Amino acid sequence: xxxxxxTPKYLVTQMGNDKSIKCEQNLGHDTMxxxxxxxxxxxxxxxxxxxKELIINETVPNRFSPKSPDKAHLNLHINSLELGDSAVYFCxxxxxxxxxEAFFGQGTRLTVV
Amino acid sequence: AQSxxxxxxxxSVSEGALVLLRCNYSSSVPPYLFWYVQYPNQGLQLLxxxxxxxxxxKGINGFEAEFKKSETSFHLTKPSAHMSDAAEYFCxxxxxxxxxxxxxxxxxxxxxxx
Numbered sequence: 761x762x763x764x765x766x767t768p769k770y771l772v773t774q775m776g777n778d779k780s781i782k783c784e785q786n787l788g789h790d791t792m793x794x795x796x797x798x799x800x801x802x803x804x805x806x807x808x809x810x811x812k813e814l815i816i817n818e819t820v821p822n823r824f825s826p827k828s829p830d831k832a833h834l835n836l837h838i839n840s841l842e843l844g845d846s847a848v849y850f851c852x853x854x855x856x857x858x859x860x861e862a863f864f865g866q867g868t869r870l871t872v873v
Numbered sequence: 874a875q876s877x878x879x880x881x882x883x884x885s886v887s888e889g890a891l892v893l894l895r896c897n898y899s900s901s902v903p904p905y906l907f908w909y910v911q912y913p914n915q916g917l918q919l920l921x922x923x924x925x926x927x928x929x930x931k932g933i934n935g936f937e938a939e940f941k942k943s944e945t946s947f948h949l950t951k952p953s954a955h956m957s958d959a960a961e962y963f964c965x966x967x968x969x970x971x972x973x974x975x976x977x978x979x980x981x982x983x984x985x986x987x
Binding site for chain 2: 850860861862864
């Protein structure tokens with residue numbers, strides 16, 4: 761069983777559309793994250809949730825809205841997609857907010873055309 | 874503010890040669906330090922980590938790294954490169970208080986030559 765799973769793995773969509781990426785972890789972890797990896801491979805945190813509560817929101821445009829229906833899921837919804845949103849989005853989880861290791865999903869490659 | 878610098882965005886070594894990937898960090902307090910590996914079209918996998926204790930840490934696949942506080946460095950080494958080591962390697966620090974967020978370096982692509 762995959763520990764942190766994201767769907768879809770690939771997403772190609774047109775500018776202006778709204779799309780969602782889903783993430784689920786079966787590790788029983790309390791904390792989940794979304795990271796964005798740009799075309800230069802730079803990884804930057806976007807959001808972090810701890811027990812369904814938002815704890816990190818890193819100057820991300822309002823078009824991005826995370827939703828955590830329960831602590832095993834952290835979905836990312838993106839409104840009005842722009843070309844610059846093209847990137848690989850990684851979901852991750854850790855046992856607790858201060859845990860020493862994060863487990864990453866396989867990534868979702870979003871291409872906006 | 875915390876930051877991570879990885880020297881060399883691309884490193885090439887011959888199979889069997891020493892691998893050395895450099896990482897320096899900037900932090901007001903000693904953070905936790907990590908090396909992650911990313912194979913093509915894959916997620917990130919933890920290679921090794923330093924939190925406290927012994928400054929030389931061993932990880933998976935024969936990699937190790939040494940935390941040097943005086944040099945604010947956490948360089949990754951492997952005595953003998955294997956073709957399967959070709960990947961992107963990321964050094965990261967994690968804050969030990971506050972938001973506990975990870976800050977990643979820009980990555981080093983390791984190429985192993987036959």
